[in-house]
Amino acid sequence: MENAPLELQAKIYPMTLKEEExxxxxxxxxxxxxxxxxxxxxxxxxxxxxxxxDRSK
Structure with a gap:
């Protein structure tokens, strides 16, 4: 991918502290x-x- 863009524009989705853990x-x-x-x-x-x-992991 020689001509691939160096940066892509993408949406960042926030996470809760529990999700991040x-x-x-x-x-x-x-x-x-x-x-x-x-x-x-x-x-x-x-x-x-x-x-x-069932709210389990």
Whole structure:
């Protein structure tokens, strides 16, 4: 992607403190298990929290 733009305009979605803590826990657990790894890409994808009907994690 030689001609890829250096910056993309994207909307930032705010998270609650609880959502941020849950996301950090998810990332830490999955980094340690090797399911995900740190990327050096200049692009990122958003994540969304969808609550379960029974309110469990």
């Amino acid at each position: 849950e996301l950090n826990t998810f990332i830490d657990e999955n980094l340690k298990s090797g399911r995900i790894w740190i990327s050096k890409s200049q692009y990122a994808a958003p994540c969304f929290f969808i609550p379960k009907k």
